[in-house]
Amino acid sequence: METDPQNLQPQPVETHLITLKINGQNHSISIRPWVSLLDCLRDHLNLTGTKKGCDHGQCGACTVICGGKRILSCLSLAVMKDGAEITTVEGIATESSLHPLQQAFIDHDAFQCGYCTPGQLCSALGLLSEGRASSREEVKELMSGNLCRCGANVGIIDAIMQVKDGGSYE
Amino acid sequence: MEEVMNSFNFLTAPDVPTAIQLTNNQLSAFIAGGTNLLDLWKYNLVNPTALIDINQLAALSEFRELENGGFRLGAAVKNAETAYHPIIESRYPLLSRAILAGASAQIRNMASNGGNLLQRTRCYYFYDHQVPCNKRIPGSGCPARDGYNRMHAILGASEACIAVFPSDMCVALAALEARINITGGDGERSLAFSDFHRLPGERPDLDNNLKPGELITSIDLPAKGFPLNYSYLKLRDRHSYAFALVSVATALEMDGNTIKEARIALGGVAHKPWRSLEAEEFLREKTACRENFAAAADIILQGAVGLEYNRFKIKLAKNAIIRNGMMAIDPDSQLPGAQPSL
Numbered sequence: 070m071e072t073d074p075q076n077l078q079p080q081p082v083e084t085h086l087i088t089l090k091i092n093g094q095n096h097s098i099s100i101r102p103w104v105s106l107l108d109c110l111r112d113h114l115n116l117t118g119t120k121k122g123c124d125h126g127q128c129g130a131c132t133v134i135c136g137g138k139r140i141l142s143c144l145s146l147a148v149m150k151d152g153a154e155i156t157t158v159e160g161i162a163t164e165s166s167l168h169p170l171q172q173a174f175i176d177h178d179a180f181q182c183g184y185c186t187p188g189q190l191c192s193a194l195g196l197l198s199e200g201r202a203s204s205r206e207e208v209k210e211l212m213s214g215n216l217c218r219c220g221a222n223v224g225i226i227d228a229i230m231q232v233k234d235g236g237s238y239e
Numbered sequence: 240m241e242e243v244m245n246s247f248n249f250l251t252a253p254d255v256p257t258a259i260q261l262t263n264n265q266l267s268a269f270i271a272g273g274t275n276l277l278d279l280w281k282y283n284l285v286n287p288t289a290l291i292d293i294n295q296l297a298a299l300s301e302f303r304e305l306e307n308g309g310f311r312l313g314a315a316v317k318n319a320e321t322a323y324h325p326i327i328e329s330r331y332p333l334l335s336r337a338i339l340a341g342a343s344a345q346i347r348n349m350a351s352n353g354g355n356l357l358q359r360t361r362c363y364y365f366y367d368h369q370v371p372c373n374k375r376i377p378g379s380g381c382p383a384r385d386g387y388n389r390m391h392a393i394l395g396a397s398e399a400c401i402a403v404f405p406s407d408m409c410v411a412l413a414a415l416e417a418r419i420n421i422t423g424g425d426g427e428r429s430l431a432f433s434d435f436h437r438l439p440g441e442r443p444d445l446d447n448n449l450k451p452g453e454l455i456t457s458i459d460l461p462a463k464g465f466p467l468n469y470s471y472l473k474l475r476d477r478h479s480y481a482f483a484l485v486s487v488a489t490a491l492e493m494d495g496n497t498i499k500e501a502r503i504a505l506g507g508v509a510h511k512p513w514r515s516l517e518a519e520e521f522l523r524e525k526t527a528c529r530e531n532f533a534a535a536a537d538i539i540l541q542g543a544v545g546l547e548y549n550r551f552k553i554k555l556a557k558n559a560i561i562r563n564g565m566m567a568i569d570p571d572s573q574l575p576g577a578q579p580s581l
């Protein structure tokens with residue numbers, strides 16, 4: 070939407086009508102410009118699988134996949150994602166079965182409290198599709214944006230390695 | 240604390256001139272990745288009345304081969320896209336390594352090249368509204384100087400400010416002598432990388448020489464990318480996803496074991512990426528060895544001042560310069576810490 074500079078100041082804050090395709094489903098949302106993608110998902114769409122940890126881009130709990138890339142929803146404005154395709158943790162499994170990565174997290178005790186898990190899962194899916202990590206060390210490095218206060222990191226890396234080396238991801 | 244408005248309008252523009260025109264309002268800000276801007280906004284450190292989205296501007300979204308043999312990086316292109324670009328990996332591997340040493344995979348997928356240059360400091364006192372800060376409120380004071388200053392500057396600091404500039408990417412851009420292309424209300428201009436960021440002096444509120452309403456459109460890398468002899472070493476409290484205590488970008492042009500040209504830039508030690516042309520000149524026609532890198536380090540660190548908690552950085556920087564010089568001779572020899580994946 071273009072804006073005439075003459076009308077810039079002062080003016081009431083506009084509400085924007087945006088469309089997000091989330092987990093394959095289109096949503097039309099009327100939203101104020103300062104609402105983060107995270108708050109849009111959780112508060113406007115009731116998709117509370119994505120977690121708010123630090124809300125400052127330091128913990129990775131809010132990671133979602135947007136346009137095929139893992140991003141931090143807390144540092145994204147929903148209005149800037151108009152038209153985007155987004156995958157959240159709610160969109161990973163099928164109706165009948167867990168995603169292989171979710172099963173691997175269970176197999177390897179890759180969580181305790183589970184609060185970081187949705188972000189870990191989305192981040193790991195992004196990592197796998199990016200294809201930049203070949204060794205375990207590289208997986209660790211490229212997962213460093215997701216913190217786990219419970220200390221399940223070893224299990225998390227084990228789970229990702231199982232899926233990566235088994236090739237059981239899309 | 241004064242009452243602040245935390246609402247803003249969101250604007251887009253079809254082209255650069257329109258985007259510039261929209262900045263007639265001094266309280267507007269351009270937004271690309273938003274990874275730093277929105278964080279600063281949440282901390283009440285910036286309070287724009289309008290954000291102007293520059294992601295749709297074609298001129299800012301391209302890579303381009305330049306006639307002089309160089310390579311242009313669009314300002315709105317993402318850091319990850321830049322680091323993994325085949326030309327960057329093959330011709331400017333130092334830049335690729337430096338980008339991948341910074342932030343996290345998610346942030347690199349979001350953050351833009353232009354925005355990387357405009358990051359604010361990570362000085363904790365800057366973020367804390369309960370204490371004075373000359374960078375936040377000029378003239379209010381600096382609690383860092385007598386406070387916990389472990390991460391702060393050892394070079395180029397002033398009485399007013401000892402903050403450091405946190406970018407990794409910019410340390411490599413400084414060593415590579417990139418140029419910054421800027422458009423503003425008065426037209427286009429280009430700045431040498433060393434002229435872009437500034438030292439704090441009496442105006443620590445100003446991080447760089449960008450004028451109000453000006454927009455970084457692209458970054459030009461020169462033809463010479465030092466693809467054979469380079470290394471980026473980042474030393475930090477955590478193995479990954481932490482800001483540098485000291486980082487070093489080293490690029491060498493070699494003839495056998497003789498240095499024909501050397502570039503060394505430091506991160507984490509000053510208000511801008513730190514270079515010493517004197518030290519680089521000293522290394523010309525010298526043998527690439529620990530003794531010569533140590534002598535160069537002494538030149539680079541002339542005038543370094545340590546405070547209560549950051550004195551260790553002077554010795555750390557010297558050893559990092561030596562070690563990184565040796566690793567630059569043979570990039571395949573790079574040890575843990577010099578490769579983002581190790």
